[in-house]
Amino acid sequence: MYGNTHRFILAGIKKFDYGKGKYATTISIFGNWTNGNRFAYVYGGDINNDGTASNDLLYVPENSEVDAMLFTSPTDVNGVVQNAAAQKAAYKSFIAQDEYLSNHRGMHTEKYAGVSPWFSQVDMRLLQDFYFKSGKKTKTIQVSLDIVDAGNLISSKWGVRKYATNTGYFQPISVTGVSNGVPTYQFDPSLQKTFIASPDLASRWQTQLGLRFIL
Numbered sequence: 688m689y690g691n692t693h694r695f696i697l698a699g700i701k702k703f704d705y706g707k708g709k710y711a712t713t714i715s716i717f718g719n720w721t722n723g724n725r726f727a728y729v730y731g732g733d734i735n736n737d738g739t740a741s742n743d744l745l746y747v748p749e750n751s752e753v754d755a756m757l758f759t760s761p762t763d764v765n766g767v768v769q770n771a772a773a774q775k776a777a778y779k780s781f782i783a784q785d786e787y788l789s790n791h792r793g794m795h796t797e798k799y800a801g802v803s804p805w806f807s808q809v810d811m812r813l814l815q816d817f818y819f820k821s822g823k824k825t826k827t828i829q830v831s832l833d834i835v836d837a838g839n840l841i842s843s844k845w846g847v848r849k850y851a852t853n854t855g856y857f858q859p860i861s862v863t864g865v866s867n868g869v870p871t872y873q874f875d876p877s878l879q880k881t882f883i884a885s886p887d888l889a890s891r892w893q894t895q896l897g898l899r900f901i902l
């Protein structure tokens with residue numbers, strides 16, 4: 688349930704010997720293509736009054752039901768005042784752009800039913816060997832260059848992972864209070880897409896330079 692259910696792996700290595708046995712260059716590539724992580728769509732708040740927030744599975748309303756929902760108005764979101772009508776329109780648009788939510792209108796979401804987009808990563812290693820004689824023994828100096836997420840080095844659009852959140856669940860809409868069984872909602876109109884590019888190291892290329900002396 689929590690793991691990645693599909694993964695394709697590609698690995699290759701090739702060594703080139705030259706210079707009459709004085710040098711060797713090895714190129715290694717490891718790539719994997721993996722489907723996304725699972726997450727749950729939940730309310731940001733305790734809509735069922737069980738004493739625990741952020742674990743109540745989201746009900747996906749029809750557009751007519753959104754019109755009947757009670758939103759805080761006006762609301763200051765990121766320095767911009769958003770009235771109830773603006774929040775309702777933005778919430779409708781958000782549901783429409785999300786494949787899972789738009790296909791489950793009038794239903795509750797399932798636990799960990801959301802899946803983030805597929806991601807890929809290609810790593811590369813360049814290993815240079817220098818052989819030399821010391822007495823009767825052949826010794827080696829190795830210089831290595833490791834490139835993690837080499838695709839991202841080529842293009843900033845490659846090797847980037849997209850997440851709904853980094854916490855394992857997603858809160859598209861907040862519940863600010865429940866009175867007589869009627870909840871009051873708040874939605875941030877700037878939230879227009881379910882998935883955003885992650886800024887962490889998993890989405891960035893990295894390099895490492897190594898040196899080894901083999902007796």
